Amino acid sequence: MSGARPPVRRRRRRLGLAALAGWLFADLLLVLALVSMSGQPDPLAAADPAVPEESATESPEPEPEPTEDEGPRGVERDPVEFGVSGGDAGELVEQLAAATERWAGREAAFVLTFGGGQGGTRYAGEVNALLHRARPDMFAEGITREDFHDLGEPGNTARLWVYFYTAPR
Numbered sequence: 001m002s003g004a005r006p007p008v009r010r011r012r013r014r015l016g017l018a019a020l021a022g023w024l025f026a027d028l029l030l031v032l033a034l035v036s037m038s039g040q041p042d043p044l045a046a047a048d049p050a051v052p053e054e055s056a057t058e059s060p061e062p063e064p065e066p067t068e069d070e071g072p073r074g075v076e077r078d079p080v081e082f083g084v085s086g087g088d089a090g091e092l093v094e095q096l097a098a099a100t101e102r103w104a105g106r107e108a109a110f111v112l113t114f115g116g117g118q119g120g121t122r123y124a125g126e127v128n129a130l131l132h133r134a135r136p137d138m139f140a141e142g143i144t145r146e147d148f149h150d151l152g153e154p155g156n157t158a159r160l161w162v163y164f165y166t167a168p169r
Contacts, residue, residue: 075109079161084127087156092127096134099160103138106164110144116157120149127158 115124124147
C-alpha cells in the first residue's frame with residue numbers, strides 16, 4: 001500500500017468577474033421589465049359595458065384655454081450667462097443690474113453661480129445673496145440658487161447662469 005496516492009481534490013471553478021457582471025445585468029433587466037409591465041393596464045380586461053364608446057361623428061369639446069394661474073410654468077432650456085467681479089457689495093449690485101437689463105420684466109426660475117478660485121463657493125454665495133437687491137422683479141427673495149466654484153477662474157469673479165421661466169406670471 002505504499003504506492004497508493006491520496007485522492008486528488010479538484011478545485012471548484014469560480015465564476016469570473018465578467019460572468020458575474022453578466023448575471024447581474026440579466027437579473028437587473030428582468031426586474032426592470034417586471035416593474036415596467038406592472039404599470040401597464042391589463043390589455044385583456046373587458047371594457048366597461050355601462051360606458052358607451054364615443055362615436056366618430058361627434059366632435060370633441062374644445063379644451064378651455066389655460067389661464068395664467070393654471071398649471072406649472074416651464075423653464076427655458078438654455079441659460080443666460082454673464083459675469084461679475086469685485087468685492088464691494090454696492091458695485092456687485094450695479095453689475096448685476098446692468099448685466100440683466102436686457103431681460104427686464106422676465107422672472108428667473110433658478111440661478112447657478114460659479115465663483116472663481118479657492119474661495120469660489122463662498123464668493124458665489126455672496127453674489128447670489130445680492131440678486132434680489134439688484135433686481136427684485138427678476139429674482140424673487142426665495143429663488144433657488146446654487147453656489148459652485150471654478151478653480152480655473154481668478155478669485156473675486158463669478159459666472160452666473162440664469163434660467164428664466166418660459167411664460168410670464
